[in-house]
Amino acid sequence: MAWFETLGRIPKIIESNVNAVLDKCQDPTKMSKQMLADYKSDLAKVKEATTEMMADLDIAKKNYLDAQARVQKLSMNAMNAVKANDRAAAELIVAEKQKAEVAMQDYKKIYDNMLQQANQMKAGYNKLVQEIQVLEAAANRTAA
DSSP, X not given: OHHHHHHHXXXXXXXXXHHHHHHHOSOHHHXXXXXXXXXHHHHHHHHHHHHHHHHHHHHHHHHHHHHXXXXXXXXXXXXXXXXTTOHHHHHHHHHHHHHXXXXXXXXXXXXXXXXXXXXXXXXXXXXXXXXXXXXXXXXXXXXO
């Protein structure tokens, strides 16, 4: 979660500090190169965290889909029990299905939350890539 919070602040930090830092430093070229190196290092860490989040998202999606399939299977089993006039079995299956539905809803909430976080992380990653490109362009202009 720490990376997630950091991602939200990166654009604001970059926008508010890049020009001020460059104005204050004695060697703007050296300072911009250092900032660029720092941002590239941060980018590698953000990419790793995003990759981990995407793997966790895949697991959450699988858990949700598995729970959904279990609910569907239990529904079919309950219908078959009713067709076979086995009321006791149908009642047991319906009770189990209700528990499975609660679990499925929980997995869905987890998946939806993780999907939202993953999308925000990807957006933060893309924003950081754009900021690095801006810094690289500025560094190239300064060097020329």
